[in-house]
Amino acid sequence: MSTRAAAPTRREQILSEAARLFAARGFHGVGVDEIGAAVGISGPGLYRHFAGKDAMLAELLVGISERLLTGGRHRVAEAAGDPARVLSSLVDGHIDFALDDRALITLHDRELDRLREADRKLVRQLQRQYVELWVEVVRELHPQVAEAEVRVAVHAVFGLLNSTPHLAALGREAVESLLRRLVHGAFGALSA
Numbered sequence: 001m002s003t004r005a006a007a008p009t010r011r012e013q014i015l016s017e018a019a020r021l022f023a024a025r026g027f028h029g030v031g032v033d034e035i036g037a038a039v040g041i042s043g044p045g046l047y048r049h050f051a052g053k054d055a056m057l058a059e060l061l062v063g064i065s066e067r068l069l070t071g072g073r074h075r076v077a078e079a080a081g082d083p084a085r086v087l088s089s090l091v092d093g094h095i096d097f098a099l100d101d102r103a104l105i106t107l108h109d110r111e112l113d114r115l116r117e118a119d120r121k122l123v124r125q126l127q128r129q130y131v132e133l134w135v136e137v138v139r140e141l142h143p144q145v146a147e148a149e150v151r152v153a154v155h156a157v158f159g160l161l162n163s164t165p166h167l168a169a170l171g172r173e174a175v176e177s178l179l180r181r182l183v184h185g186a187f188g189a190l191s192a
Contacts (some may be wrong), residue, residue, distance in 0.1 A: 011049050013039045015063075018056045021102035023165075027057060027111045057111060058119040064104045065126035068097060072133045083140035090134060091183050095176055098164040108166045131155070142190045153190055157183050 008016065017038035021030040032053060033043035050056050071093050079085040098105065112120060134154045139147060160182060167175060 010039070010041075014046060014049055015060055018053070019060050019103040019107055020103075022057065022060075022111060023106040027053065027114050051124060054114075054116070056114055057107075059116060060104060061108055061112060061123050062109070062119055062126070064097075065107065065123045065130070069093070069130045069133075071097075071124050072130055076133055076137070083137050086137045087134075087141060087187070088184075090137065091180060094158075094161050095179050095183075098161045098179070099172060102165040105162050109162075131158075138187055138190070141187070145190045149180060150190065153187060157186050160186065 006060055018035050021035060032046050036046050056162040072090055075089040075093050076086050079089050131154055138150045138154060
């Protein structure tokens with residue numbers, strides 16, 4: 001049995017390059033010809049895969065929100081019954097996202113308002129559900145803390161974790177370790 005990951009599809013390649021280019025130069029600063037050139041096809045060839053740049057942006061931002069929520073639910077189910085283990089798993093999963101998908105964090109920060117209203121609402125809905133996973137787990141660990149305070153703490157932790165596009169390069173292991181300590185310290189402060 002091979003442990004090698006499957007090669008990305010053409011569609012995945014296009015999305016990856018679109019995310020990188022949009023994050024680097026902004027949605028309006030990138031044309032379909034540039035995205036096509038980055039994956040070795042003509043700009044018009046992209047229309048076999050996507051209706052246009054707007055569709056790419058929507059798939060990127062809705063897709064990452066869906067992936068975070070699905071992954072979070074899986075982690076909660078996997079470690080059910082042990083809130084400390086669930087929280088550690090959620091933290092590890094979000095750290096992986098934050099370090100592996102920095103371009104998507106930048107893209108979300110800069111371009112979310114460019115989505116059609118229905119797509120933007122879907123992203124927000126998925127994000128709220130993801131936040132609720134975290135709030136429930138943190139409340140289990142800190143039942144004496146008001147829900148509003150826990151919610152603020154969760155959002156603050158997301159701010160910390162999603163700051164990775166702005167971090168100086170320390171090396172992945174060092175950044176992972178530092179982020180893990182900072183996040184657990186932040187949640188630990190709820191009981192202080």
